[in-house]
Amino acid sequence: MRPSPKTGTPAPQDPPAAKPSRGEDVVLIHGRGEDGTLKVLRKKGDELSAGELRPLEEGKPIVGDVLRLKPRRELPLLCDVEEEVVLTERRGGPPQVATDRYRAGWEALWGPKEPEPLPS
Numbered sequence: 369m370r371p372s373p374k375t376g377t378p379a380p381q382d383p384p385a386a387k388p389s390r391g392e393d394v395v396l397i398h399g400r401g402e403d404g405t406l407k408v409l410r411k412k413g414d415e416l417s418a419g420e421l422r423p424l425e426e427g428k429p430i431v432g433d434v435l436r437l438k439p440r441r442e443l444p445l446l447c448d449v450e451e452e453v454v455l456t457e458r459r460g461g462p463p464q465v466a467t468d469r470y471r472a473g474w475e476a477l478w479g480p481k482e483p484e485p486l487p488s
Contacts, residue, residue: 393449395421395437410449430455 391413399407406421421437424430433454437447475481 393451395435395447395449397421397445397447412449 393412394410396409396411397406398409401407401420404422408419408421410417410419419432421435424434430453434452436450436452438450439445439447
């Protein structure tokens with residue numbers, strides 16, 4: 369505490385600045401899909417979303433984020449979430465994907481792309 373300028377007695381200090389919190393990130397498991405996936409509700413901060421969880425499998429592509437769940441002792445179907453890898457981007461519209469097969473189909477319909485003229 370620092371002394372008060374008038375009395376010389378200690379004056380209360382300003383409280384330390386609070387660190388901004390990201391908010392709570394939890395998953396509630398509420399069912400199982402026909403293919404063995406887990407049906408979940410996720411609350412991340414003020415955002416609520418529904419989704420599916422499936423185990424990672426070697427050699428298969430990762431779809432979505434990679435999460436680590438820590439079940440709560442008092443309610444095991446409610447889990448705290450740790451994000452291991454975030455692959456999803458929060459933006460509108462579908463992903464822009466152009467495969468070799470797509471490009472071949474495009475050229476079959478519209479012809480090959482003409483080379484740009486060289487500057488003179």
